[in-house]
Amino acid sequence: MQDSIYILGAGASGMMAAISAAKNGASVVLMEANKEAGKKILMTGNGRCNITNQIFSNQQYFSSRMKDLSSIDDTYTKDFLNQVFSQFAMEDTLSFFHELGILTKNIDGYYYPRNLQAKTIQTALYEECKRLGVRFLFDCKVKKIEKVMDTYRIEAIYGGKRTSYLTSKLIVACGGASYPNTGSDGYALNLLGKLGLPFYPFKPSLTAAKSMDGFLKALKGLRINGGVKLYLEDRLICEEEGQIQFLENEVSGIPVFQISHFLSVEDNYQKKAILRIDFFPELGEDDLWEILAGNAMKRPNQSMKQLLCGLIPDKAAKLFLNGIGLSEEMPSKEFFKDQNREKQLLLIALMKGLSIKVCGLRDFSGAQVSLGGVLLTEICPKTMECNSYPGLYVCGELVDIDGICGGYNLQWAWSSGYLAGISAANTCK
Numbered sequence: 418m419q420d421s422i423y424i425l426g427a428g429a430s431g432m433m434a435a436i437s438a439a440k441n442g443a444s445v446v447l448m449e450a451n452k453e454a455g456k457k458i459l460m461t462g463n464g465r466c467n468i469t470n471q472i473f474s475n476q477q478y479f480s481s482r483m484k485d486l487s488s489i490d491d492t493y494t495k496d497f498l499n500q501v502f503s504q505f506a507m508e509d510t511l512s513f514f515h516e517l518g519i520l521t522k523n524i525d526g527y528y529y530p531r532n533l534q535a536k537t538i539q540t541a542l543y544e545e546c547k548r549l550g551v552r553f554l555f556d557c558k559v560k561k562i563e564k565v566m567d568t569y570r571i572e573a574i575y576g577g578k579r580t581s582y583l584t585s586k587l588i589v590a591c592g593g594a595s596y597p598n599t600g601s602d603g604y605a606l607n608l609l610g611k612l613g614l615p616f617y618p619f620k621p622s623l624t625a626a627k628s629m630d631g632f633l634k635a636l637k638g639l640r641i642n643g644g645v646k647l648y649l650e651d652r653l654i655c656e657e658e659g660q661i662q663f664l665e666n667e668v669s670g671i672p673v674f675q676i677s678h679f680l681s682v683e684d685n686y687q688k689k690a691i692l693r694i695d696f697f698p699e700l701g702e703d704d705l706w707e708i709l710a711g712n713a714m715k716r717p718n719q720s721m722k723q724l725l726c727g728l729i730p731d732k733a734a735k736l737f738l739n740g741i742g743l744s745e746e747m748p749s750k751e752f753f754k755d756q757n758r759e760k761q762l763l764l765i766a767l768m769k770g771l772s773i774k775v776c777g778l779r780d781f782s783g784a785q786v787s788l789g790g791v792l793l794t795e796i797c798p799k800t801m802e803c804n805s806y807p808g809l810y811v812c813g814e815l816v817d818i819d820g821i822c823g824g825y826n827l828q829w830a831w832s833s834g835y836l837a838g839i840s841a842a843n844t845c846k
Protein backbone atom coordinates (compact mmCIF):
# COMPACT_ATOMS: atom_id res chain seq x y z
CA MET A 418 0.00 0.00 0.00
CA GLN A 419 1.22 3.52 -0.78
CA ASP A 420 2.63 5.30 2.27
CA SER A 421 0.78 8.57 3.03
CA ILE A 422 2.68 11.84 3.15
CA TYR A 423 2.16 13.39 6.57
CA ILE A 424 2.19 17.17 6.69
CA LEU A 425 2.42 18.94 10.04
CA GLY A 426 0.69 22.35 10.07
CA ALA A 427 -2.27 23.42 7.92
CA GLY A 428 -1.10 26.98 7.40
CA ALA A 429 -0.15 28.68 4.13
CA SER A 430 2.85 26.47 3.31
CA GLY A 431 1.31 23.24 4.68
CA MET A 432 -1.86 23.55 2.59
CA MET A 433 0.18 24.49 -0.48
CA ALA A 434 2.38 21.41 0.12
CA ALA A 435 -0.73 19.24 0.53
CA ILE A 436 -2.22 20.52 -2.73
CA SER A 437 0.94 20.02 -4.78
CA ALA A 438 1.50 16.53 -3.30
CA ALA A 439 -2.12 15.45 -3.77
CA LYS A 440 -2.24 16.85 -7.33
CA ASN A 441 0.73 14.62 -8.05
CA GLY A 442 -1.10 11.53 -6.92
CA ALA A 443 0.03 11.27 -3.30
CA SER A 444 -2.19 10.32 -0.41
CA VAL A 445 -1.90 13.16 2.12
CA VAL A 446 -2.67 13.50 5.83
CA LEU A 447 -2.55 17.05 7.21
CA MET A 448 -2.20 17.43 11.00
CA GLU A 449 -3.16 20.75 12.55
CA ALA A 450 -3.14 21.86 16.20
CA ASN A 451 -6.07 24.24 15.68
CA LYS A 452 -9.67 23.32 14.98
CA GLU A 453 -9.45 25.01 11.57
CA ALA A 454 -6.91 25.47 8.78
CA GLY A 455 -5.06 28.68 7.92
CA LYS A 456 -5.87 30.74 11.02
CA LYS A 457 -2.93 33.09 10.45
CA ILE A 458 -3.91 33.68 6.81
CA LEU A 459 -7.05 35.43 8.10
CA MET A 460 -5.04 38.20 9.75
CA THR A 461 -2.60 38.79 6.91
CA GLY A 462 -2.55 42.13 5.13
CA ASN A 463 -4.97 43.58 7.70
CA GLY A 464 -7.53 40.93 6.79
CA ARG A 465 -6.97 41.46 3.05
CA CYS A 466 -4.12 38.95 2.54
CA ASN A 467 -1.26 40.34 0.51
CA ILE A 468 -0.42 37.12 -1.37
CA THR A 469 2.60 38.29 -3.36
CA ASN A 470 4.26 41.31 -4.97
CA GLN A 471 4.88 42.54 -8.50
CA ILE A 472 8.49 43.43 -7.63
CA PHE A 473 9.93 40.05 -6.91
CA SER A 474 13.48 38.77 -6.56
CA ASN A 475 15.79 37.29 -3.95
CA GLN A 476 16.57 40.87 -2.81
CA GLN A 477 13.51 41.03 -0.58
CA TYR A 478 14.63 38.13 1.62
CA PHE A 479 17.05 37.51 4.48
CA SER A 480 18.43 34.56 6.40
CA SER A 481 20.21 34.44 9.75
CA ARG A 482 23.44 34.37 7.73
CA MET A 483 22.75 38.03 6.89
CA LYS A 484 23.82 39.83 10.04
CA ASP A 485 25.16 43.19 8.88
CA LEU A 486 26.55 45.11 5.92
CA SER A 487 29.32 42.60 5.24
CA SER A 488 26.84 39.73 4.83
CA ILE A 489 23.87 41.62 3.38
CA ASP A 490 24.45 39.97 -0.03
CA ASP A 491 25.18 36.48 1.28
CA THR A 492 25.47 34.43 -1.90
CA TYR A 493 24.53 31.15 -0.23
CA THR A 494 21.14 32.58 0.77
CA LYS A 495 20.62 34.24 -2.61
CA ASP A 496 21.47 31.04 -4.54
CA PHE A 497 19.19 29.03 -2.27
CA LEU A 498 16.31 31.41 -2.96
CA ASN A 499 17.01 31.41 -6.70
CA GLN A 500 16.79 27.64 -6.82
CA VAL A 501 13.46 27.60 -5.00
CA PHE A 502 11.95 30.53 -6.92
CA SER A 503 13.09 29.13 -10.28
CA GLN A 504 10.52 26.37 -9.65
CA PHE A 505 7.67 28.43 -8.23
CA ALA A 506 7.70 32.21 -8.47
CA MET A 507 5.33 35.17 -8.20
CA GLU A 508 3.68 34.43 -11.58
CA ASP A 509 3.02 30.85 -10.45
CA THR A 510 1.29 32.15 -7.32
CA LEU A 511 -1.01 34.31 -9.43
CA SER A 512 -1.78 31.45 -11.86
CA PHE A 513 -2.36 29.10 -8.93
CA PHE A 514 -4.97 31.35 -7.35
CA HIS A 515 -6.52 32.26 -10.71
CA GLU A 516 -6.98 28.53 -11.34
CA LEU A 517 -8.78 28.27 -8.02
CA GLY A 518 -11.17 30.91 -9.34
CA ILE A 519 -9.78 33.81 -7.33
CA LEU A 520 -9.31 37.07 -9.18
CA THR A 521 -6.46 39.19 -7.88
CA LYS A 522 -6.03 42.92 -7.49
CA ASN A 523 -2.74 44.80 -7.81
CA ILE A 524 -2.58 47.80 -5.48
CA ASP A 525 0.71 49.68 -5.95
CA GLY A 526 2.45 46.38 -6.78
CA TYR A 527 0.93 44.46 -3.84
CA TYR A 528 -1.34 41.58 -4.90
CA TYR A 529 -4.50 40.76 -2.96
CA PRO A 530 -7.61 38.71 -3.72
CA ARG A 531 -9.85 41.06 -5.72
CA ASN A 532 -12.50 41.13 -2.98
CA LEU A 533 -9.79 42.10 -0.46
CA GLN A 534 -10.83 39.29 1.88
CA ALA A 535 -8.22 36.98 3.37
CA LYS A 536 -11.01 34.51 4.11
CA THR A 537 -11.25 33.85 0.36
CA ILE A 538 -7.65 32.60 0.28
CA GLN A 539 -8.05 30.49 3.43
CA THR A 540 -11.27 28.89 2.17
CA ALA A 541 -9.96 28.28 -1.35
CA LEU A 542 -6.87 26.46 -0.05
CA TYR A 543 -8.92 24.38 2.36
CA GLU A 544 -11.55 23.49 -0.25
CA GLU A 545 -8.89 22.56 -2.80
CA CYS A 546 -7.26 20.25 -0.25
CA LYS A 547 -10.63 18.62 0.41
CA ARG A 548 -11.37 18.30 -3.31
CA LEU A 549 -8.06 16.50 -3.78
CA GLY A 550 -8.84 14.06 -0.94
CA VAL A 551 -6.42 15.45 1.68
CA ARG A 552 -7.33 14.02 5.11
CA PHE A 553 -7.32 16.67 7.85
CA LEU A 554 -6.64 15.82 11.50
CA PHE A 555 -7.66 18.94 13.44
CA ASP A 556 -7.06 19.52 17.15
CA CYS A 557 -3.93 17.44 16.65
CA LYS A 558 -0.85 18.93 18.32
CA VAL A 559 2.42 17.24 17.40
CA LYS A 560 4.56 16.64 20.48
CA LYS A 561 7.46 14.55 19.23
CA ILE A 562 9.16 13.52 16.00
CA GLU A 563 11.49 10.50 16.04
CA LYS A 564 13.46 8.77 13.35
CA VAL A 565 12.84 5.02 13.45
CA MET A 566 14.99 3.22 10.84
CA ASP A 567 14.01 4.88 7.56
CA THR A 568 10.66 6.18 8.81
CA TYR A 569 9.48 8.99 11.09
CA ARG A 570 7.33 8.44 14.13
CA ILE A 571 5.05 11.35 14.95
CA GLU A 572 3.61 11.56 18.43
CA ALA A 573 0.62 13.85 18.81
CA ILE A 574 -2.26 14.70 21.10
CA TYR A 575 -5.25 14.20 18.79
CA GLY A 576 -8.67 15.09 20.17
CA GLY A 577 -7.22 14.93 23.69
CA LYS A 578 -5.63 11.48 23.22
CA ARG A 579 -1.96 10.61 22.73
CA THR A 580 -1.58 8.95 19.31
CA SER A 581 1.34 8.02 17.09
CA TYR A 582 1.81 7.73 13.35
CA LEU A 583 4.57 6.25 11.21
CA THR A 584 5.52 7.57 7.77
CA SER A 585 8.49 7.60 5.43
CA LYS A 586 7.51 11.05 4.01
CA LEU A 587 7.08 13.86 6.46
CA ILE A 588 6.68 17.56 5.64
CA VAL A 589 7.00 19.91 8.60
CA ALA A 590 5.19 23.20 7.92
CA CYS A 591 4.56 24.46 11.45
CA GLY A 592 5.46 28.11 10.82
CA GLY A 593 7.48 30.45 13.05
CA ALA A 594 6.81 31.80 16.54
CA SER A 595 5.01 35.03 15.66
CA TYR A 596 1.46 35.64 16.86
CA PRO A 597 1.56 32.37 18.83
CA ASN A 598 -2.21 32.52 19.41
CA THR A 599 -2.60 31.50 15.75
CA GLY A 600 -1.02 28.12 16.54
CA SER A 601 2.51 28.75 15.26
CA ASP A 602 4.34 28.97 18.57
CA GLY A 603 7.87 27.85 17.65
CA TYR A 604 7.45 24.49 19.39
CA ALA A 605 8.03 22.47 16.21
CA LEU A 606 11.48 23.99 15.66
CA ASN A 607 12.55 22.55 19.01
CA LEU A 608 11.14 19.16 17.98
CA LEU A 609 13.32 19.23 14.86
CA GLY A 610 16.25 20.40 16.98
CA LYS A 611 15.81 17.37 19.25
CA LEU A 612 15.78 15.17 16.17
CA GLY A 613 19.23 16.59 15.38
CA LEU A 614 18.50 19.29 12.78
CA PRO A 615 20.63 22.41 13.36
CA PHE A 616 18.65 25.65 13.50
CA TYR A 617 18.94 29.35 14.26
CA PRO A 618 16.56 30.22 17.13
CA PHE A 619 13.49 32.22 16.15
CA LYS A 620 13.64 35.96 16.81
CA PRO A 621 10.93 38.53 16.16
CA SER A 622 11.12 40.43 12.86
CA LEU A 623 8.86 42.80 10.90
CA THR A 624 8.23 44.50 14.18
CA ALA A 625 8.57 47.81 16.02
CA ALA A 626 11.75 49.04 17.71
CA LYS A 627 11.67 49.88 21.42
CA SER A 628 13.41 52.88 22.91
CA MET A 629 13.64 54.40 26.36
CA ASP A 630 14.45 57.89 25.01
CA GLY A 631 12.28 60.18 27.09
CA PHE A 632 11.57 62.65 24.29
CA LEU A 633 9.49 60.02 22.44
CA LYS A 634 6.64 60.84 24.83
CA ALA A 635 6.43 64.25 23.15
CA LEU A 636 5.96 62.61 19.74
CA LYS A 637 3.48 59.96 20.91
CA GLY A 638 0.73 59.35 18.35
CA LEU A 639 2.55 61.10 15.51
CA ARG A 640 2.78 59.60 11.99
CA ILE A 641 5.08 61.10 9.39
CA ASN A 642 6.25 60.13 5.95
CA GLY A 643 9.99 60.03 6.26
CA GLY A 644 13.19 58.04 6.12
CA VAL A 645 14.78 55.71 8.68
CA LYS A 646 18.47 54.87 8.77
CA LEU A 647 19.77 52.10 11.01
CA TYR A 648 23.25 52.52 12.49
CA LEU A 649 24.98 49.77 14.46
CA GLU A 650 28.11 50.85 16.28
CA ASP A 651 28.15 54.02 14.12
CA ARG A 652 28.01 52.09 10.81
CA LEU A 653 25.07 52.64 8.48
CA ILE A 654 23.43 49.22 8.01
CA CYS A 655 20.32 50.00 5.94
CA GLU A 656 17.71 52.64 5.22
CA GLU A 657 14.03 52.75 4.28
CA GLU A 658 11.32 55.30 3.58
CA GLY A 659 7.60 55.34 4.32
CA GLN A 660 5.14 56.07 7.08
CA ILE A 661 6.79 56.13 10.51
CA GLN A 662 4.73 56.00 13.71
CA PHE A 663 5.90 57.26 17.07
CA LEU A 664 4.59 55.61 20.23
CA GLU A 665 5.55 56.31 23.82
CA ASN A 666 8.43 53.82 23.92
CA GLU A 667 8.43 52.57 20.34
CA VAL A 668 9.06 53.58 16.76
CA SER A 669 6.89 51.63 14.37
CA GLY A 670 5.58 51.59 10.79
CA ILE A 671 6.54 49.72 7.64
CA PRO A 672 10.04 51.28 7.22
CA VAL A 673 10.94 50.23 10.79
CA PHE A 674 9.53 46.74 10.15
CA GLN A 675 11.63 46.47 6.99
CA ILE A 676 14.90 47.08 8.84
CA SER A 677 13.98 45.09 11.96
CA HIS A 678 15.76 41.95 10.68
CA PHE A 679 19.09 43.68 11.23
CA LEU A 680 18.12 44.83 14.73
CA SER A 681 16.91 41.36 15.71
CA VAL A 682 19.48 39.01 14.18
CA GLU A 683 22.31 38.32 16.64
CA ASP A 684 20.42 40.63 19.07
CA ASN A 685 22.06 43.51 17.23
CA TYR A 686 19.80 45.98 19.04
CA GLN A 687 22.21 45.55 21.98
CA LYS A 688 25.10 46.85 19.88
CA LYS A 689 24.72 50.63 20.09
CA ALA A 690 21.76 50.62 17.72
CA ILE A 691 20.52 54.02 16.56
CA LEU A 692 17.63 54.93 14.28
CA ARG A 693 17.99 58.27 12.53
CA ILE A 694 14.67 59.64 11.42
CA ASP A 695 14.74 61.94 8.43
CA PHE A 696 11.65 64.17 8.24
CA PHE A 697 12.69 65.27 4.71
CA PRO A 698 14.35 62.38 2.86
CA GLU A 699 13.58 64.13 -0.43
CA LEU A 700 15.66 67.22 0.52
CA GLY A 701 19.33 67.78 1.24
CA GLU A 702 20.34 69.76 4.33
CA ASP A 703 21.17 72.86 2.27
CA ASP A 704 17.82 72.70 0.44
CA LEU A 705 15.98 72.48 3.73
CA TRP A 706 17.92 75.44 5.13
CA GLU A 707 17.09 77.47 2.00
CA ILE A 708 13.38 76.70 2.36
CA LEU A 709 13.30 77.63 6.04
CA ALA A 710 15.38 80.77 5.61
CA GLY A 711 13.35 81.76 2.50
CA ASN A 712 10.06 81.38 4.42
CA ALA A 713 11.51 83.37 7.32
CA MET A 714 12.39 86.21 4.92
CA LYS A 715 8.89 86.25 3.44
CA ARG A 716 7.19 86.39 6.85
CA PRO A 717 9.88 87.84 9.16
CA ASN A 718 7.60 88.34 12.15
CA GLN A 719 6.10 84.90 12.35
CA SER A 720 7.21 82.81 15.31
CA MET A 721 9.64 79.95 14.93
CA LYS A 722 6.87 77.57 15.93
CA GLN A 723 4.67 78.88 13.11
CA LEU A 724 7.55 78.65 10.67
CA LEU A 725 8.24 75.01 11.51
CA CYS A 726 4.57 74.08 11.63
CA GLY A 727 4.39 74.94 7.95
CA LEU A 728 6.71 71.98 7.35
CA ILE A 729 6.38 69.46 10.16
CA PRO A 730 3.72 68.40 12.71
CA ASP A 731 3.46 70.73 15.71
CA LYS A 732 4.57 68.06 18.20
CA ALA A 733 7.85 67.67 16.31
CA ALA A 734 8.23 71.45 15.90
CA LYS A 735 7.91 71.96 19.67
CA LEU A 736 10.32 69.11 20.43
CA PHE A 737 12.98 70.41 18.06
CA LEU A 738 12.76 74.01 19.28
CA ASN A 739 12.97 72.88 22.90
CA GLY A 740 15.81 70.53 21.93
CA ILE A 741 17.97 73.41 20.72
CA GLY A 742 16.91 75.67 23.58
CA LEU A 743 14.88 78.14 21.53
CA SER A 744 11.71 79.95 22.48
CA GLU A 745 8.77 78.85 20.31
CA GLU A 746 7.79 82.51 20.03
CA MET A 747 11.13 83.81 18.74
CA PRO A 748 10.52 85.73 15.48
CA SER A 749 11.95 83.73 12.61
CA LYS A 750 13.92 86.74 11.24
CA GLU A 751 15.84 86.82 14.56
CA PHE A 752 16.69 83.16 14.35
CA PHE A 753 18.06 83.42 10.84
CA LYS A 754 20.62 86.04 11.80
CA ASP A 755 24.25 85.02 11.19
CA GLN A 756 25.09 84.80 14.89
CA ASN A 757 22.58 81.93 15.21
CA ARG A 758 24.21 79.85 12.50
CA GLU A 759 25.15 77.07 14.92
CA LYS A 760 21.58 76.66 16.16
CA GLN A 761 20.25 76.79 12.60
CA LEU A 762 22.50 73.85 11.73
CA LEU A 763 21.41 72.01 14.88
CA LEU A 764 17.77 72.46 13.91
CA ILE A 765 18.39 71.19 10.38
CA ALA A 766 20.34 68.22 11.82
CA LEU A 767 17.38 67.28 14.03
CA MET A 768 14.92 67.50 11.14
CA LYS A 769 17.20 65.44 8.91
CA GLY A 770 18.31 62.89 11.50
CA LEU A 771 16.47 62.70 14.81
CA SER A 772 18.52 60.13 16.65
CA ILE A 773 16.71 57.43 18.64
CA LYS A 774 18.54 54.82 20.76
CA VAL A 775 17.04 51.36 20.33
CA CYS A 776 16.91 49.07 23.36
CA GLY A 777 14.87 46.17 22.02
CA LEU A 778 12.12 44.98 19.73
CA ARG A 779 8.44 44.27 20.18
CA ASP A 780 8.12 40.55 21.04
CA PHE A 781 6.58 37.71 19.02
CA SER A 782 3.05 38.74 19.95
CA GLY A 783 3.54 41.86 17.83
CA ALA A 784 6.01 40.63 15.20
CA GLN A 785 4.61 39.70 11.80
CA VAL A 786 7.30 37.16 11.10
CA SER A 787 10.07 35.18 12.81
CA LEU A 788 13.61 35.19 11.53
CA GLY A 789 15.60 32.00 12.03
CA GLY A 790 14.57 28.38 11.57
CA VAL A 791 16.12 25.24 10.08
CA LEU A 792 19.49 26.24 8.60
CA LEU A 793 19.65 26.52 4.82
CA THR A 794 22.79 24.37 4.75
CA GLU A 795 20.65 21.45 6.02
CA ILE A 796 18.10 21.68 3.20
CA CYS A 797 18.26 20.83 -0.50
CA PRO A 798 16.86 23.93 -2.29
CA LYS A 799 15.73 21.81 -5.26
CA THR A 800 13.35 19.76 -3.10
CA MET A 801 13.20 21.23 0.45
CA GLU A 802 14.26 17.79 1.72
CA CYS A 803 16.68 17.78 4.66
CA ASN A 804 20.10 16.63 3.51
CA SER A 805 20.76 14.31 6.45
CA TYR A 806 17.18 13.13 6.89
CA PRO A 807 15.85 11.47 3.74
CA GLY A 808 12.08 11.75 3.52
CA LEU A 809 11.91 14.76 5.87
CA TYR A 810 10.95 18.07 4.24
CA VAL A 811 10.58 21.55 5.73
CA CYS A 812 8.88 24.63 4.30
CA GLY A 813 7.47 28.06 5.11
CA GLU A 814 8.49 30.21 8.04
CA LEU A 815 10.05 27.21 9.80
CA VAL A 816 12.94 27.56 7.34
CA ASP A 817 15.64 30.16 8.01
CA ILE A 818 14.23 32.69 5.51
CA ASP A 819 12.34 35.87 6.33
CA GLY A 820 11.05 38.41 3.87
CA ILE A 821 10.23 42.10 4.08
CA CYS A 822 6.61 43.36 4.16
CA GLY A 823 4.70 43.28 0.89
CA GLY A 824 3.55 39.69 0.29
CA TYR A 825 7.04 38.20 0.37
CA ASN A 826 6.54 35.91 3.36
CA LEU A 827 3.45 34.33 1.88
CA GLN A 828 5.26 34.03 -1.45
CA TRP A 829 7.98 32.12 0.39
CA ALA A 830 5.31 29.90 2.00
CA TRP A 831 3.72 29.20 -1.42
CA SER A 832 7.04 28.52 -3.19
CA SER A 833 8.66 26.37 -0.51
CA GLY A 834 5.39 24.56 0.26
CA TYR A 835 4.80 23.76 -3.40
CA LEU A 836 8.31 22.39 -3.73
CA ALA A 837 8.17 20.26 -0.58
CA GLY A 838 4.81 18.78 -1.65
CA ILE A 839 5.75 17.96 -5.22
CA SER A 840 9.16 16.57 -4.22
CA ALA A 841 7.70 14.30 -1.54
CA ALA A 842 5.01 13.11 -3.99
CA ASN A 843 7.57 12.41 -6.72
CA THR A 844 9.55 10.09 -4.46
CA CYS A 845 6.36 8.15 -3.62
CA LYS A 846 5.89 7.20 -7.29
Ligand SMILES: Cc1cc2nc3c(=O)[nH]c(=O)nc-3n(C[C@H](O)[C@H](O)[C@H](O)COP(=O)(O)OP(=O)(O)OC[C@H]3O[C@@H](n4cnc5c(N)ncnc54)[C@H](O)[C@@H]3O)c2cc1C
Nearest residue numbers: 426428429430450461462467559592600813814824826827
Ligand atom coordinates in the same frame (compact mmCIF):
# COMPACT_ATOMS: atom_id res chain seq x y z
C1 LIG B 1 -0.49 40.03 11.52
C2 LIG B 1 0.23 39.38 10.38
C3 LIG B 1 0.05 39.87 9.10
C4 LIG B 1 0.76 39.28 8.04
N1 LIG B 1 0.50 39.75 6.78
C5 LIG B 1 1.16 39.18 5.73
C6 LIG B 1 0.86 39.57 4.40
O1 LIG B 1 -0.07 40.35 4.14
N2 LIG B 1 1.62 39.04 3.40
C7 LIG B 1 2.61 38.13 3.65
O2 LIG B 1 3.27 37.71 2.71
N3 LIG B 1 2.85 37.68 4.89
C8 LIG B 1 2.15 38.16 5.94
N4 LIG B 1 2.38 37.68 7.19
C9 LIG B 1 3.33 36.55 7.38
C10 LIG B 1 2.68 35.23 6.92
O3 LIG B 1 1.39 35.13 7.47
C11 LIG B 1 3.49 34.02 7.37
O4 LIG B 1 4.84 34.18 6.98
C12 LIG B 1 2.93 32.73 6.77
O5 LIG B 1 1.61 32.52 7.22
C13 LIG B 1 3.80 31.54 7.16
O6 LIG B 1 3.20 30.37 6.65
P1 LIG B 1 3.55 28.97 7.30
O7 LIG B 1 2.75 27.96 6.60
O8 LIG B 1 5.00 28.79 7.36
O9 LIG B 1 3.08 29.09 8.80
P2 LIG B 1 1.60 29.36 9.47
O10 LIG B 1 0.76 30.01 8.42
O11 LIG B 1 1.91 30.03 10.70
O12 LIG B 1 1.06 27.90 9.67
C14 LIG B 1 1.63 26.98 10.57
C15 LIG B 1 0.54 26.05 11.06
O13 LIG B 1 1.15 25.00 11.82
C16 LIG B 1 0.36 24.73 12.95
N5 LIG B 1 1.21 24.14 13.99
C17 LIG B 1 2.24 24.72 14.63
N6 LIG B 1 2.80 23.88 15.50
C18 LIG B 1 2.09 22.73 15.42
C19 LIG B 1 2.20 21.47 16.08
N7 LIG B 1 3.13 21.23 17.01
N8 LIG B 1 1.30 20.51 15.75
C20 LIG B 1 0.35 20.73 14.81
N9 LIG B 1 0.21 21.89 14.17
C21 LIG B 1 1.08 22.89 14.46
C22 LIG B 1 -0.20 26.08 13.34
O14 LIG B 1 -1.37 25.97 14.12
C23 LIG B 1 -0.44 26.73 11.99
O15 LIG B 1 -1.75 26.54 11.52
C24 LIG B 1 1.67 38.21 8.27
C25 LIG B 1 1.83 37.72 9.55
C26 LIG B 1 1.11 38.28 10.60
C27 LIG B 1 1.28 37.70 11.99
